[in-house]
Amino acid sequence: MKVKSLGYIGIESNKMDEWQSYCTNVLGLMEMEAPDNELRFRMDDLHWRIAVSRGDKEDLIYAGFDTRDSDRLNALVEQLATLGFKASEDAALATSRGVSCLYKVADPDGLQVELFYGATEIAEIPFISPAGVSGFLTGDQGLGHIVLYTGDIEEKRRFYMQGLGFKLSDTILMGGEVMLTFLHCNPRHHTVALVPAPVPKRMNHFMVQANTLDDVGHANDRAQRLGAPITVSLGCHTNDRMVSFYSRSPSDFEVEFGFGARVVDDKWSVGHHTGPSIWGHKAVTQDQ
Numbered sequence: 001m002k003v004k005s006l007g008y009i010g011i012e013s014n015k016m017d018e019w020q021s022y023c024t025n026v027l028g029l030m031e032m033e034a035p036d037n038e039l040r041f042r043m044d045d046l047h048w049r050i051a052v053s054r055g056d057k058e059d060l061i062y063a064g065f066d067t068r069d070s071d072r073l074n075a076l077v078e079q080l081a082t083l084g085f086k087a088s089e090d091a092a093l094a095t096s097r098g099v100s101c102l103y104k105v106a107d108p109d110g111l112q113v114e115l116f117y118g119a120t121e122i123a124e125i126p127f128i129s130p131a132g133v134s135g136f137l138t139g140d141q142g143l144g145h146i147v148l149y150t151g152d153i154e155e156k157r158r159f160y161m162q163g164l165g166f167k168l169s170d171t172i173l174m175g176g177e178v179m180l181t182f183l184h185c186n187p188r189h190h191t192v193a194l195v196p197a198p199v200p201k202r203m204n205h206f207m208v209q210a211n212t213l214d215d216v217g218h219a220n221d222r223a224q225r226l227g228a229p230i231t232v233s234l235g236c237h238t239n240d241r242m243v244s245f246y247s248r249s250p251s252d253f254e255v256e257f258g259f260g261a262r263v264v265d266d267k268w269s270v271g272h273h274t275g276p277s278i279w280g281h282k283a284v285t286q287d288q
């Protein structure tokens with residue numbers, strides 16, 4: 001049994017104004033009404049996909065995975081329990097998130113993972129990007145991907161692969177010593193990737209995928225014009241073939257903005273790479 005897709009993510013930050021500007025003006029997400037001390041952003045027909053709550057962590061604090069229906073949600077809760085991960089239902093939180101049913105469980109690094117079905121759709125109100133992004137690739141592939149640091153890669157793999165049903169897409173050996181793990185639960189090449197590094201932050205970066213290459217170019221221009229630091233230049237990844245660039249979010253982790261990734265299908269074979277990029281993706285010094 002596996003989750004269907006990454007439905008939403010929640011970030012905690014005290015830089016609410018910066019996040020509001022970054023998400024709307026740089027990423028081109030649509031701001032929606034939100035509870036007090038929270039920002040919510042939309043990227044497709046769903047009510048919201050990315051939330052920022054006021055607080056001190058400057059990090060990812062929860063990730064919501066769509067399980068499609070109640071049968072699959074219950075099976076996943078049982079699957080997690082057999083591995084020693086106890087998920088509990090939270091009806092009040094389901095109401096707050098705008099989903100029909102929700103269970104929450106802590107992953108091995110204490111990240112709150114929320115398993116849900118029945119996310120609120122508002123297709124009757126068209127998604128309009130305030131920055132003119134033509135659209136984001138979501139649907140069966142979910143909101144994008146998250147790349148997580150972990151102090152215990154084996155336990156983290158057990159949770160996401162045996163617990164949530166993710167499959168291995170490939171690995172990348174970075175700098176000859178750090179092995180990154182890329183996991184899929186749908187055609188998106190990776191929805192979750194794992195970095196074995198015991199750093200204080202959970203979040204290395206999250207990625208949103210636009211519908212055209214021009215969207216990436218325009219976002220790159222906006223980041224430079226609006227002063228969002230570009231940390232990694234335009235480039236193409238070896239494993240998912242995403243053409244993308246990275247900028248620094250107000251909470252200091254990075255955000256990848258990409259286009260054109262290849263997908264995982266029935267013919268996919270697990271791969272391995274010795275570097276992250278075919279071309280580009282050069283580290284950018286901050287005075288540029």
Ligand SMILES: [Fe+2]
Binds near residue numbers: 147
């Ligand atoms: Fe990425």
